[in-house]
Amino acid sequence: MPKKTYRQAINEALRQEMERDHRVILMGEDISGGMGAPGEQDAWGGPLGVTKGIMPVFTRDRVLDTPITESAFIGAAAGAAATGLRPVAELMFVDFMGVCFDQIFNQAAKFKYMFGGKAVTPLTIRTMYGAGFRAASQHSQCLYPLFTHIPGLKVALPSNAYEAKGLLATAIRDDDPVMFFEHKAMYDDEAEVPDEAYTIPFGEANVTREGDDVTIIAFGRMVNFANEAADNLEKSGISCTVVDPRTTSPLDRDTILETCEETGRVVVVDEAHPRCNMATDIAAMCAQEIFGALKAPVKMVTGYHCPVPFSPALEDLYVPNAAKIEAAVREVAGKGH
Amino acid sequence: MQLSRDDLLEAYRKMRMIREFEDAVHEEFSAGNIPGFVHLYAGEEASGVGVCMHLDDRDAIASTHRGHGHCIAKNCDERAMMFEIFGRKEGLCGGKGGSMHIADMSKGMMGANGIVGGGPPLICGAALSAKYLKTGGVAIAFVGDGASNQGTTFESYNLAKVWNLPAIFVVEDNGYAESTASKWSVAGSQVDRAKGFGMPSYDVDGHDFFAVWEAAREAIERARNDGGPSLIHSRLNRYYGHFEGDAISYKAPGEIEKVKAEKDAIMLFRNRVSEAGLLDGPAMDAVDKACRERIAQVLAEAKAGAMPTEADLLTDVYTSAY
Ligand SMILES: Cc1ncc(C[n+]2csc(CCOP(=O)(O)OP(=O)(O)O)c2C)c(N)n1
Ligand SMILES: [Mg+2]
Numbered sequence: 001m002p003k004k005t006y007r008q009a010i011n012e013a014l015r016q017e018m019e020r021d022h023r024v025i026l027m028g029e030d031i032s033g034g035m036g037a038p039g040e041q042d043a044w045g046g047p048l049g050v051t052k053g054i055m056p057v058f059t060r061d062r063v064l065d066t067p068i069t070e071s072a073f074i075g076a077a078a079g080a081a082a083t084g085l086r087p088v089a090e091l092m093f094v095d096f097m098g099v100c101f102d103q104i105f106n107q108a109a110k111f112k113y114m115f116g117g118k119a120v121t122p123l124t125i126r127t128m129y130g131a132g133f134r135a136a137s138q139h140s141q142c143l144y145p146l147f148t149h150i151p152g153l154k155v156a157l158p159s160n161a162y163e164a165k166g167l168l169a170t171a172i173r174d175d176d177p178v179m180f181f182e183h184k185a186m187y188d189d190e191a192e193v194p195d196e197a198y199t200i201p202f203g204e205a206n207v208t209r210e211g212d213d214v215t216i217i218a219f220g221r222m223v224n225f226a227n228e229a230a231d232n233l234e235k236s237g238i239s240c241t242v243v244d245p246r247t248t249s250p251l252d253r254d255t256i257l258e259t260c261e262e263t264g265r266v267v268v269v270d271e272a273h274p275r276c277n278m279a280t281d282i283a284a285m286c287a288q289e290i291f292g293a294l295k296a297p298v299k300m301v302t303g304y305h306c307p308v309p310f311s312p313a314l315e316d317l318y319v320p321n322a323a324k325i326e327a328a329v330r331e332v333a334g335k336g337h
Numbered sequence: 338m339q340l341s342r343d344d345l346l347e348a349y350r351k352m353r354m355i356r357e358f359e360d361a362v363h364e365e366f367s368a369g370n371i372p373g374f375v376h377l378y379a380g381e382e383a384s385g386v387g388v389c390m391h392l393d394d395r396d397a398i399a400s401t402h403r404g405h406g407h408c409i410a411k412n413c414d415e416r417a418m419m420f421e422i423f424g425r426k427e428g429l430c431g432g433k434g435g436s437m438h439i440a441d442m443s444k445g446m447m448g449a450n451g452i453v454g455g456g457p458p459l460i461c462g463a464a465l466s467a468k469y470l471k472t473g474g475v476a477i478a479f480v481g482d483g484a485s486n487q488g489t490t491f492e493s494y495n496l497a498k499v500w501n502l503p504a505i506f507v508v509e510d511n512g513y514a515e516s517t518a519s520k521w522s523v524a525g526s527q528v529d530r531a532k533g534f535g536m537p538s539y540d541v542d543g544h545d546f547f548a549v550w551e552a553a554r555e556a557i558e559r560a561r562n563d564g565g566p567s568l569i570h571s572r573l574n575r576y577y578g579h580f581e582g583d584a585i586s587y588k589a590p591g592e593i594e595k596v597k598a599e600k601d602a603i604m605l606f607r608n609r610v611s612e613a614g615l616l617d618g619p620a621m622d623a624v625d626k627a628c629r630e631r632i633a634q635v636l637a638e639a640k641a642g643a644m645p646t647e648a649d650l651l652t653d654v655y656t657s658a659y
Contacts, residue, residue: 029515036521038589043516047580067486067522068453068514096452099487134372134424136435138451306654310435311424312372313644 001192007050009161009193010126010182013168014051014088016197018058021086024172026051027064027073028090028126035065046090048128048187070096074125075103078177081123082111088172091127093135094143094181108177109152123177124168130221130271131308131319132185140308140315142272144219145281147179148248154178154202155249159223161191166200167246173199183221203250207259211239214329215259217282218244218269222301222320226269229325238333248278256282257289264295265332269325274302296335299328340390340550345616348390348546350624352382352603355406357632358415359577362405362422362436366581370640371422375436378406380576380593383602384509385410387549388477388569391557395474397445397463399456401481401509402437403575404449411446413439416635425642432645433653445474453514454487456480457506461493464502464566475503475560482523483514485530494534494566503560505553506531506568509543511575516587531568543573544600547609574600 004012018024032055033044045052055063066073070091077089091097097104104125111119131140147155154176158164164182171178208223209216209230218226223244230240241259245252260266266286270279279300286298301320309315340348359379365371378385381403389398389410400407408418413429421428422436429441440448447463450456460478467474480490485508497504508527512519531538537559539552549571556567574596578585585593610616 030517033516034587035516036518037513037516037587038518038592040586043584043587047515065517067517068483069486069488071488098452099454099489134435135374136437136451137433138437139374304651306651307433309433309645309650310373310430310438311426311428311432311645313424313646314432314650317647317650 001194003190004161004193005187006161006164006182006189007048007187009165010050010168011052011054012193013165013197014054015057017169017172018054018062020197023084023086024088025062025064025085026054026088026090027066027077029066029068029092031090032060032063032065047092048184050182050187051090070100071103074100075107077125078103078108078121078123081108081121081177082119086122086172088124088126091125093139094127094129095138095141097143104177105150105153109150112152112176120175121177122175124171124180125178126180126182128184129181130183130185131303131315134310134312134315135184136310137307142303144179144181144248145272145277148278152177153249154247155181156202156247157181157220158246159220159244160186160189161193163200163206163246165193166198169197170199170202174202181220186221200246202247203252204246205252205255206244206246207241207255208244209240209242211241211263213238213240213263214265214267214333215241215243215263216267216269216325216329217256217260218242219248219278220271222269222271225320225322226325228322229329232322233326233329238329240329253285257285260286261290261293264293266294266298267301267325267328267332268298269301269320271303271320274300274305277302296332299332301325301328342615344390345610346620346624348386349606349616349621350628351386351410352546352606353624353628354415354631355379355382355385355409356603357628358405358409358418361632361636363577363581365636372424373435373437375422375581376403376579377575377577377581378403380596380602381509381511381543381573382406383546383606384507384543384549384571384573385479387546388507388553390550391553392445392475392477394443394445395467395472397447397460397467397474397476399447399460399463399478400449401456401479401484402449402451402453403481404439405436407479408439408441408446408449412444413441413446415631416638419635419639420642423639423642424644425639426645426649427642431649431653453481454484454489457490457493460504461496461500461502464497464504465500467503473561475505475557477505477507480506480508481514482508482510482512482519483517485527486522494531494536494568497566498534498536501563501565503563504566505556505560506566508568508570510570510572513579513587515579527568527570536566536568538568538570540570541572543571544602544605546602546606
């Protein structure tokens with residue numbers, strides 16, 4: 001199978017979905033680039049080149065660069081979705097949700113329910129998240145827990161290029177508003193990705209490692225660190241199950257609870273700040289549903305309760321990594337009754 | 338109000354310091370020595386300096402992601418700024434903010450901003466403080482042409498007007514927001530937008546220090562005398578990419594070189610004061626040399642500066658114990 005980067009996989013999914021359905025359109029700031037400028041057209045493809053090359057094929061009728069007006073164009077995407085199109089809007093960094101959140105959580109997310117089921121809003125919002133890029137406090141947040149909190153939204157967190165292509169196709173074909181989170185530090189990461197279009201269902205976790213001693217539930221980019229930790233721990237005789245839930249909403253509770261119950265020792269890895277995040281959500285589920293099976297307290301490996309710092313010296317401390325996960329696994333493996 | 342010889346020298350020094358600072362940061366970034374997102378103000382010096390020459394510490398400014406020039410214009414210490422950009426502990430923000438969040442509240446510099454359109458509402462608040470506390474201060478929002486399209490910006494125009502705030506919006510229109518041309522993205526015109534809100538407005542050549550200075554003088558004087566907000570549309574150009582690493586392919590070939598040759602802010606200033614016999618060449622050459630040496634020195638110090646440590650990670654989140 002050909003190897004492709006996370007960036008290429010996303011680009012390919014967008015093209016294939018646009019070919020498949022003429023109602024799929026893209027919009028966002030500089031997603032093509034050079035709008036109204038005298039030089040090169042399609043100059044950017046977004047700030048990290050993810051959508052480059054799509055406009056020349058599909059024209060500016062379907063690849064709409066926007067002014068810097070997130071509230072208006074994210075809202076327009078929601079409105080267009082509710083009236084016959086299937087827009088894929090790019091919110092460049094998820095941190096910019098602050099400018100347009102109303103259109104997402106009070107409008108798009110609630111149409112269906114408020115209107116008694118008489119609205120369909122097939123909206124996909126692609127957005128960059130995550131730390132590790134030296135991008136500082138307003139360009140490094142995770143924030144997916146905030147979206148997961150909102151009924152009516154779906155939230156996908158692809159952990160590699162293969163996942164990204166399949167989950168994005170699912171997002172675009174889904175009839176509900178989907179937040180699609182791309183980790184900015186992963187765009188150059190490669191994986192085997194089929195050329196043809198495929199989908200990965202929402203709400204079905206992927207078990208990436210199977211083991212007997214400890215279950216690691218990890219989200220997005222953290223899945224890779226969890227796999228790395230599991231492979232290292234295997235050498236010292238601790239075998240881990242690693243679960244990638246793929247989507248936080250819907251959440252594959254069954255797989256998560258089953259795999260946690262099997263080992264009775266649980267580490268949850270979530271890059272987000274530690275309060276009210278996915279890790280606390282999973283820990284609460286375990287306490288509620290499989291309390292009797294737990295052999296040790298659930299351990300969380302997360303970011304800290306501080307904004308993401310700029311200085312590389314501080315950011316490296318902030319972000320979870322394989323070493324921190326290994327330490328957490330050793331701790332829960334050694335505890336118990 | 339007239340510009341004294343000292344004022345002119347100070348204005349020139351600031352513009353030159355900004356240019357030297359930005360050129361140095363550009364080189365260091367290109368060499369891989371500076372992490373993160375860095376947006377440079379080179380080419381736009383006359384605008385920030387022309388406005389800030391009228392300000393003192395009781396006045397507030399809100400900058401943009403392209404903030405280094407506004408910092409220097411508002412008297413932030415270039416040594417602490419350089420440390421900040423390198424993520425050092427002695428940086429202006431302890432290394433926590435970096436280029437995009439560089440700030441010095443003690444100087445009335447309310448921060449560069451990672452959020453386009455983040456500044457104008459804040460400036461309404463700073464103007465409200467000044468009005469309420471009767472400090473005589475004014476508040477200035479620097480707004481990019483791209484940022485001029487944000488709802489937050491329009492809402493701020495309206496609020497500043499209906500509250501009659503001592504606020505000034507300086508739209509620094511460098512022709513582009515990232516790769517998108519302002520002649521496409523901006524519907525209507527900046528001054529017509531101001532008129533729509535009943536605000537006095539000015540359209541100035543932002544390369545021309547004296548044009549900016551004169552418009553800012555009038556707008557700031559009006560604001561200090563309870564005459565309410567104004568807008569200045571400052572037309573200018575940036576010399577480097579949107580951010581460091583941008584290939585700038587969306588500009589026409591030769592576009593930047595032409596501006597440098599014909600409208601360079603520092604060149605225009607030198608020509609103007611020389612022709613008018615206000616400053617002589619050697620005096621300005623001496624400023625050039627001093628700025629170059631200062632930047633070389635702070636750069637060397639910043640590169641050797643200590644990094645923050647684990648003890649710094651969780652400080653500064655709250656004011657009281659948590
Ligand atoms: C709310 C928000 N949207 C988008 C961005 C990404 N972004 C950073 S700078 C920029 C362009 C800003 O253009 P302009 O206001 O003209 O300022 P300039 O860069 O030209 O100085 C964009 C789109 C952002 N930082 N914040
Ligand atoms: Mg601009």
